[in-house]
Amino acid sequence: MAPTPKPAHFTLDKAIRSNILALQPYRCARDDYDEGILLDANENALGHALPPPTTNPDEGAFDDLSLHRYPSPLHLDLKQQICAFRNVPSPTNIFLGVGSDEAIDLLFRIACIPGKDRVLVCPPTYGMYSVCAQINDVEVVKLNLDVEGGAFRPKVDEINATLSAAAKSPNPIKLTFLCSPGNPTGTSIPLDDIRAVLANPDYTGLVIVDEAYVDxxxxxxxxxxxxxxxxxxxxxxxxxxxxxxxxxxxxxxLAFSSPEIIQVLNNIKAPYNISTPTAALAKRALSPSGLTLFRANLSTLIANRSTLSTALLALPSILQILGAPHANFVLAQVGGKDGKPDNVKAQKVYEKMAREDKVVVRFRGNEVGCEACLRITVGTKEECEAVVEKLAKLLEE
Structure with missing residues (x-):
């Protein structure tokens, strides 16, 4: 049995712009029919113009996908696979986008009136929230995470107080972004913290939980x-x-939400935003053999993450690994001769290692709570060993 929708005070007309709710979405040819003699979409009836494969069979990998036809607008077969994998009841709970970034941008467009509405983010966090806000002329309210001791946990009481105050202003907050596991923090947000924000009795906007690293x-x-x-x-x-x-x-x-919100997102997306090759590759990945490989790769990367963290902490100039081990990267803090975080040293090491050794990590020392930090993606065993070796040499210098 489906749970009773909550919170009781939430209604779509308070969260979504009125012009979006009134929108009559564009109906594309494949919304109506997708079988038979298809002479409705001005496609090329002779097929694609890709030359046949020569000696490399991979050249013809997608030749049987009817590439001269427009793709499905909704890809229901792919969504059914996602439902099974994520234990989601229906394809009506799923939106497919060109990366999560498309979904983020569309959420701004459905919810925020440019020049009026605001969004809330919790730095340090994913930079695209602020980029999309600027593109859409939406003000960003920043409430830093609790970074004490590398906790990187949202200050729920401050978030809710800010949301409640904004609800009484002419410039309400319409979207609240929580990144879990965080980027660049690697730390998952407890579900109780998310519940507390969702339950705010004054907040009529949407809570967005970005789970790019959840696996x-x-x-x-x-x-x-x-x-x-x-x-x-x-x-x-x-x-x-x-x-x-x-x-x-x-x-x-992927975006998961109520059928009503997913329908709004589908109403305003481009008619054929997900290509046929993209959908075909995704279905392969979600097949039983694909999921077996996915789980094996996860196991390997998680083991490599632990090994990499241990090796980094053995370096005298690495003070600590900040955040929690919940992503496919670690956040290593670089110390100076005085044993304190050294932002200048961290940036120089990052630049020199990329320029001279061709080993590229990410400098994150200018973000809140991340002073002197390098964000290092977990690679193969050999890549992890190489980055530790190069860091050890440069840090000694």
Whole structure:
């Protein structure tokens, strides 16, 4: 039995712009018919113009996908596979986007009136929230995470006080972004913290939980259970196939929410936003053999993460690993001769290692709570050994 929708005060007309709710979406040819003699969409009836494969069979990998036809607008077969994998009841709970970034941008467009409405983010966090806000002419309210001791936990009381105050102003907060596991923190947000924000009696906007790295985190930490098991209709959960599935190049992002919010997102997306090759590769990844490989790769990367953290902490100039081990990266803090975080040293090491050794990590020392930090993606065993070796040499210098 489906849970009773909550919170009781949440309604779509308070969260979504009125012009978006009134929108008559564009109907594309494949919304109506997708079988038979298709002479309705001005496609090329002779087929694609790709030359046949020569000696490399991979050249013809997608030749049988009817590439001269427009793709499905909704990809219901792919969504059914996602439902089975994520224990989601229906394809009507799923939106497919060109990466999570498309879903983020569309959420701004459905919820925020430019020049009036605001959004809330909790730095340090993913930079695209602020980029999308600026593109859409939406003010950003920043409430830093509790960074004491590398906790990187949202200050729920401050968030709720800010949301409640904004509800009484002419410039309400319409979207609240929580990144879990965080980027660049690697730390998952407890579900109780998310519940507390969802339950705010004054807040009529949406809570967005961005779970790009969720597959590397603790089992049961996904906020999808708050949607499916508890019925929070003001919740949107974002995921991607870029990280755990290793499919960054196909650009496939997922949004999970109530059927009503998913319908609004589908109403305003481009008619054929997910290509046929992208959908085909995603279905392969979600097949039984694909999921077996996915789980094996996860196991390897999680083991490599532990080994990498241990090796980094053995270096005298690495003070600590900040955050929790819930993502496919670690956040290593670089210390100076005085044993304190040294931002200048960290940046120089990052630049020199990339320029001279061709080993590239990410400098994150200018973000809140991340002084002198390098964000290092977990690589293969050999890549992890190489980055530790190069860091050891440069840090000694």
């Amino acid at each position: 590397f985190g603790p089992e049961g930490s996904s906020a999808i259970r708050l949607l499916v098991e508890e019925g929070w209709s003001n919740l949107v959960v974002l995921q991607t196939l870029s990280k755990g599935f290793g499919l960054a190049a196909i650009r496939l992002g």
